[in-house]
Amino acid sequence: MSRHLNAHCPVLLALCLMLAACSDTPEPAGFAGLGADVTEEAFAQPARGDDLRFPDDFGPHPDHRIEWWYLTANLTTDEGEPLGLQWTQFRQSLVARNPLTPAPPAHRWPLEAGWMAHAAVSFREQHWFAEKLARGGTGQAEARARPFEVWLDDWHLQATAPGHWRLRVRDQGWSYDLRIQVEGDPVAHGDRGFSAKTAGGEGSMYFSLVDLAIEGEVTIDGMTHAVAGRGWFDREWSSQFLKAGQQGWDWFALHLDSGDKLMAFRLREEDGGYLSGSWVTPERAVIPLAAGSFSLEVTGQRQTGAGTVPVQWRIRVPQQGVDVTITAPPGQYWNDGLFPYWESPVSVRGSHRGDGYMELTGY
Amino acid sequence: MTEPVVQVTGLSKRFATGADAVTVLAELSFALPAGASLALTGRSGSGKSTLLNLLCGLEAPEAGRLQVFGEAFAAGDDGVAGDASARWARLRRRAIGVVFQDANLMPALTLLENVRLRATLAGQPTAPAADWLARLGLAELANRYPDQVSGGQRQRAALAMVFAMNPGLILADEPTGSLDHHTADDVADSLFSLQQHSGCGLILATHDPALAARCQYRLDLGHDRPELAATSALPSAAAPP
Amino acid sequence: MTLFAALFSHYRRHPLQLLALALMIVLATTLWTGVHHLTDRARVSLAESERAVAGQQQLVRDDGQPVTVQDFANLRRAGLCVMPWLEVRRPPPAGRVIGVDPFAATCFGDQAPGQAGSDALNGEPFLDIGEAAQLSTNGGEGVLSLLVPQTVDPAQLPPGYQLRGFSLGPATGELGESFLLNLDALGVLVLLITALLVRSVYQLGLVQRRESFALLTRFGVPGGRVWGWLLAEMAALTALCVLPGLWLGRWLAALLGGGFGAALENLFDTPLYAVGAGGVAVPALVMGAVVLAACFADRRLLRYLPAARYVGTWPAALVGLVVGLLLVRFATVLGWLFAGIALVFVAVGVLTPRALAGMAQWRARAGEGLGKWRRRELAVVFRRLALPVVALQFAVAMVLAVQALVSTFENTFEVWLGQRLEAEFYVEVPAFVAVADGVHYLDGLAGLGDWHLVQRGRAQLESAGGTPALPQVDLFAISPVGPLVTGWTLLVAAPDAWSRLAAGEGVMVNEQLARRQGYEPGDTITFRLDGRARTLPVLGVYADYGRPAGEILTAGQVLPAAFQPRFVSFSINPGALAMDDVRQGLAAAWGTEALTARDNQSIQTLASGVFDQTFLLTRAITVLTLVLAGASLLIMGWVFFTTRVWYYRLLSVWGLTRREAANQLRWLAVALTGCVALVALPLGVWLTWVLVARINPLAFGWSLPMAVYPGFWLEMLGWCLLIGVVISLLMGRQLRGLTPAPAMANVAAGGER
Incomplete structure (x- = not known):
């Protein structure tokens, strides 16, 4: 696809290109265009029954519209202070290619x-974010x-x-350089990697590496901190992620001190939304969580410069005996790029203790 | 008796003004003896200037015949390949001196140069030009340009120019019309004295009864049937024919 | 009847005079608006182009090789904020486009190229770099630059790269300004000529109306009120006439826009952007001011300026002339040069009518009879028609000069092109073949005529002291240096220049480079190729027209072995062989199928086409000005003769036949315009010299030989005489309608000498 550049500034223009359909689709196409209709293009759409293939699926999928590589880390500095960081790289196809x-x-x-x-760093109730x-x-x-x-x-x-x-990120005023040890095999979410996002069956291919041991250095304002801790890595690709009417999502990836891992998300709709998740045992057995088998409940809101954000949640997984409260640390954790969203480390208290990451979009 | 210098027979002239035609001269006939002077009088628009123009060929008559210095012209002549206009031009160049109320001189030439140019055109020697100016009291002003002298001086220069061409007939259209009384008398004196001295004919159009009275004959164009009449200026010996 | 109606009644009696005045204002507005609109658009275009890259820097490779997408990726991955800028030049009329990558531009923030403009990187000439790359593979020539923000720290640069200033082409801004300054000067000249014309028409009417003004004064109307009404009358007329003039001017600009755009693009690599409706106010106000000033300046303004009283006097004019000539001769800055030209024009404008009138007056002394009268009358005409006479003189001079400039340029350009295109055929060497195979093949070809290999690239000039401020220049390498080039005419040369060039003992530089850097034969020049500096003597300077870039000519052996040229071709005279066979042989030697050999005729045709476009505008403006000046002299002559018709009629009263009187008039009119042509000639020749020998070197960096075209002088004389004949014919018509008694007011008006 070759189109004339007709936006008013490069950023808007890039936005248009990222949305890919900004001129064709007058109604909102979901968060970051993830709900854009794909039927007119020759994009492949994941479906139940598709398999993951390793290591190829670590690489790009040019026949899909959207995919990302995502890494979060809950770290601690030498001084024992918690530090969260995130890195995500998105790929948005404009033309499908086999x-x-x-x-x-x-x-x-x-x-x-x-x-x-x-890329973002959250430290001492502050949040640094950069976009490229x-x-x-x-x-x-x-x-x-x-x-x-x-x-x-x-x-x-x-x-x-x-x-x-090794992950290296550098921006003005801050940077990080992490050495990551990857343990365990990829964890496939949903049905052997097909993660449904709607009741109608649209969804994405989705797998994670949940055991990352991380150490490295984070430099903020000229001060370098030695850090260590654990991380979470996601790979996800699709061509239509949100369906029309879905406004955004609430997503959690939690490391529990019991050695269990919990991934849970909700795609919000007018009348509630679509819930799904995975329970990963210390042995790395994956138990898919359907809507009936767990619950998400907002228990605390926070006024921020960009709106009200649900920063405290109650998650219950009765089968696993989990009833925890998830809380973002004080501060504002907006990733204020082309498509602003909330990305914060969280602490887990209640039936289990632990930490993890929370991503809230569409607020 | 010598042949008349001008003989006019049944001369008519009309002007078209829009849809109407104004008859200015109707069936006019007269003859002027050689060396005689004639005053054309009558109210404005009675045809004085028109008659003068007809008498020198600057306008053409509707009907009638004209004879000037024995050269015959008839209405409609002008249509014949410009022959009449060439004959008129020759007459004006050599024999007929015309004096208007003003603007008789080329503005780019001095008084003397004007007189010399006119003499040259008439085929006369240019040497006497200065004399003519001197005789008219303009010796000092000979090298002035027309716009550098007074109206009376300009008119006298015009007379010098006319006499320098040694004309057989002088046509003067209100020659003193733009001058004050005193200057007008001066110019008229010069005109009549030179005319009598040279023996040429003179026809002048004027509103001024005193000036008209100095002519031997008078033609009142204001009358329905204008006729030539002798004035008191005419010596009784020379009664009209 | 109101006072205004009484005043305006003049035009009821002389509708043609009103028409002439109106027509003059309309034409003047048209012409000036047209020029102004074009220069305005061009200025905006240049400014846009410049602003788009204002203060930008680029990264170039240390080894002198052009940067590629690989360099871009490497630099980005090294953490540097770099954005690609792909300029693609396409043959006219398609013009140039610039491919940019809006993704890469985001790291520039507010410093992104063109951010100062309201719609930066938006629309022509910008498009997505992918599309631009597509165009460049389809026959356009693409040049990639990598821009970096001003804030980039030279210490951060990865090894192998260095910082350079970035602009659209070499010193485009200055050159474009010079070009536009020339056009502006032309526009001012047009404005001056038209102001003279408007003033002359208006003044004639005023002379005729003097009687009625006097009458009004006698009736007790204050002079100030009369003047006020006249001003109002002129202002109203101007307002009415400026509008259609503006519209016509726009139309003219649109008509010429294509050619002008092509000229701009060819000369300065700057496309002509369409600029919206924009400033109607400025041309309207300027024209209004010019018209009113032309008509009324002396009545109010000059009264309060004591100095103004002397401006019109001949001693002051003479001094002005000398000062102006000296300024033009010795000025080193364009601004002073133009000031000098203006001074000369004003002085000539003051002196010419006096000189002509004096000449006629002087000639009249000897004459007698009608000859004397005619010359005296001619002197009057020169004085009374001074303004339109001067206007025609200026217009003729301008046409002569521009014609000489264009013809000189055309001839020089053709000769130069002929030298440059000495070979009959040109074969472009495809990428990814070994040039040496071609050389080997041609070397072994019996019966082949002269040929050489051309390699083009870029070189970095360096000063002996090592200051890095010197520009990049084009490099033009030939091997072997043979008869195909040794026939070039050199502007200046050292002894044995060609043989020493062939031996690699020196280089030649083009005139642009020589002028800019002050190189002369005997100087040495230091330039960097592939990272290696060389110092060689300058052996000669050759002419290189129509582009601003500096260039170095060397023998091929001077190039380092690893030199990567941007463009490689063979120039070949096939001699006894058929070119088709040579072409096929080369293709076989390289193992390629498609190989095109262009003959020099097609290149010459292309070059001539570009040239013609370039000068279309200049020619059009001058011819239009001439037409305007000619037409106005016609109108003015006609109006003037009307005031003087009684005196010409006096000739008939004095016994000249109609034909004789008409002949006098014809002589007068033809002498008038003929004299104008004659006095325009020296001014035109001088202006030619100014254009080729003064303005061009200062503005463009190359000079032209001075040439004169007597054939064209005769042509111009012919045109002027024709104008005279037409004036006399019009006058003849006026004389025919005989009303012999003088109308006194008119006589008074026409009775000046």
């Missing part, structure tokens, strides 16, 4: 896909499965040895 077809040469400056990367954009196909931003590597500019996640990654 993965077997070679990419157009870089010197043509192809416009097959737009890339966006987000790039067109794909030139080498400026890319993802590869073998060896595993994802980058945009000098933000770089890279497998340095089997089971060892």
Whole structure:
């Protein structure tokens, strides 16, 4: 797809390209265009029964409209202070391409896909966020499965040895450089990796690495902190993520001190929404959680500069004996980019203790 | 008796003004003896200037015949390949001096140069030009331009110019009309004295009864049937024919 | 009857005079608005282009190689904020586009190129870099630059790259300004000429109305009120006429816009952006002010300016002339040059009518009879028609000069192009083939005529002291240096320049570079190629027209072995062979199928086309000005003769036949316009010299030989005489309607000498 640039500034223009359908679809297409209709394009749509393939699925899926690589970490500094950080790289296709077809040469400056990367650090009730954009196909931003590597500019996640990654992010005033040890196999959510997002069956392919041991350095305002802790890595791709009428999502990934992991999300609709999740045992057995098997409940709101945000939740998983309260630390955790959303570390109290990350979109 | 210098027979002239035609001269006939002076009188619009123009060929008559210096012209002549207009031009150049109320001189030439130019055109020697100016009291002003002298001086220069061409007939249209009384008398004196001295004919159009009275004959165009009449200025010996 | 009606009754009696005045204002407005609109648009375009990259820097490779998308990716991955800028030049009329990557631009924040403009990077000439790249593969020539923000720290740069200033083409701003300054000067000249014309028409009417003004004064109307009404009358007329003039001017600008745009693009790589309706107010106000000033300046303004009294005197004019000539001769800045030209024009405008009148007066002394009268009358005409005479003189001079400039340029350009295109055929070497294979093939070809290999690239000038402020220049390498180039005419040359060039013992530079950097044969020049600096003597300076870039000509052996040219081609005279065979042989040597050989005829045709477009506007403006001046002299002559018709009629009273009288008039009118043509000639020749020898070097960096075109002088003389004949024919018509008695008011008006 080649279109004339007609927006009023590069950022808006990039926004348009990311939305991909901004001129065709007058009504909101869901958060960040994730609800855009795909039927007119030749994009592949994940369906129940699709399988995950490793390590290929660590790499890009040019026949899908949207995908991301996502990493969060709940760390502690040498001084024992908690520090959260996030890194996400998105890929948004503008043209579908069969993965077997070679990419157009870089010197043509192809416009097959737009890339966006987000990075954030949450520390001492403050939140630092940065965003980067790039067109794909030139080498400026890319993802590869073998060896595993994802980058945009000098933000770089890279497998340095089997089971060892390095993530480097740098922005004005802050940066981080993490060494990540990957333990365990990928955890497939939903039905062997197909994670339904609507009752009607639309959804995405979704897997996670839930045991990341992390150590490294985080530099903020010239002060470098040695950090260590645990992390969570997600891979997800789809062509239509939200269905029309879904306004956004509430998503949680929690490390419980019992060794269990809990991923739960709700896609909000007018009359409630679509709930789904995974319970991962210390042995890394995955128990899919359906709407009836767990509950999400807002128990506390916070006024922020950008609106009211539910910062305290009660999550109950009766089968696992879980009844916990999830709380974001004081502060404001907006990732204030093209599509603002809330991304904060959380603490877990109640039947279990632990920590994790919470992502709230569409507020 | 010498042949008349001007003989007019049944001369008519009309002007078209829009849809109407105004008859200015109707069936006019007269003859002027050589060397005689004639005053054309009558109210404004009675045809004085028109008659003068007809007498020098600057306008063409509707009907009638004209004879000037024996050269015959008839109404409609002008249509014949411009022959009449060329004959008139020749007459004006050599024999007929015309004096208007003003603007008789080329503004770009001095008085003397004007007189010399007119003499040259008439085929006369240019040498006497200065004399003519001197005789008219303009010796000092000979090298002035027309706009540098008074109206009376301009008119006298115009007379010098006319006499320098040694004309057979002088046509003067209100020659003193733009001058004050005293200056007008001066100019008239010069005109009549030179005319009598040279023996040329003179026809002048005027509103001024005193000036008209100095002519030998008078033609009142204000009358229904204008006729030539002798004035007291005419010596009784020379009664009209 | 109101006072205004009484005043205006003049035009009821002389509707043609009113029409002439109106027509003059309309035409003047049209012409000036047209020029102004074009220069305005061009200025906006240049400013837009400049602003888009104002203060930007770019990264270039240390090794002198052009940057690629790979460099872009590497630099971005090294953490540097870099944005690509792909300029694609396409053959006219398509013009240039700039491909940008809005994603990459986001890291510039407020510093993104063009952010100062309201719709930066939006619409022509900007488009997505992917599309631009597509265009460049489809026959356009694409040049990639990598821009970095001003805040970038040189210490942060990855090894292998260095910072450079970035602008659209070499010193475009200054050049474009010069070009526009020329056009502006042309526009001011047009304005001056039209002001003269409007004033002359108006003054004639005023002279005729003097009687009625006097009458009104006698009736007790204060002079100030009369003046006020006249001002109101003129203001109303101006307002009525300026509007259609503006509209016509826009139309004219639109008509010429295409050619002008092409000229702008060819000369300065700046496309002409369409600018919206924009300033109607400025041209309208300017025209209003000019018209009113032309008509009334002396009545109010000059009274209060004691100095103004001397401006019109001939000693002051003479001094002005000398000062102006000196300024033009010695000025080193365009502004002073133009001031000098203006001074010369004003002085010539004051002196010319006096000189002509004096000449006629002087000639009249000797004459006698009608000859004397005619010359005296001519002197009067020169004085009375001074303004339109001067206007026609200026217009003719302008046409002569511009024609000479364009013809000179055309001829020089053709000769130069002929030298440059000495070979009969040009074969572009495809990418990814070994040039050496082609050289080897041609070397071994018996019966082949002269040929050489052309390699083009860029070189970085360096001063001996190592200051990095010197510009990049084009590099033009030839091997072997043979008969195809040694026939070039050099502007200046050292002894044995060609043989020393062939031996690689020196370089030649083009005139632009020589002028800018002050190179002369014998100087040395230091330039960096592939990271290696070389210092060689300058052997000669060659002419290189129509583009601003500096260029170095070297023998091929001077190039380092690793030199990566941007463009490689062979120039070939096939000699005894058929070009088609040579082409096929080359294709076979390279193992490619498609190989095109262009003949020089097609290149010449293309170049001539570009050239013609470039000068379309200049020609159009001058011809229109000439038409305007000619028409106005026609109208003015006609109006003037009306005031004087009685005296010409006096000739008939004095016995000249109609034909004789008409001949006098014809002589007068033809002498008038003929003299104007004659006095325009020296001014035109001088103006030609100013254009080719003064303005061009200052503005564009290259000079032209001075040439004169007597054939065209005769043509202009012919046109002027024709104008005279037409005036006399019109006058003849007036004389025919005989009412012999003088109308006294008119006589008084026409009776000046």
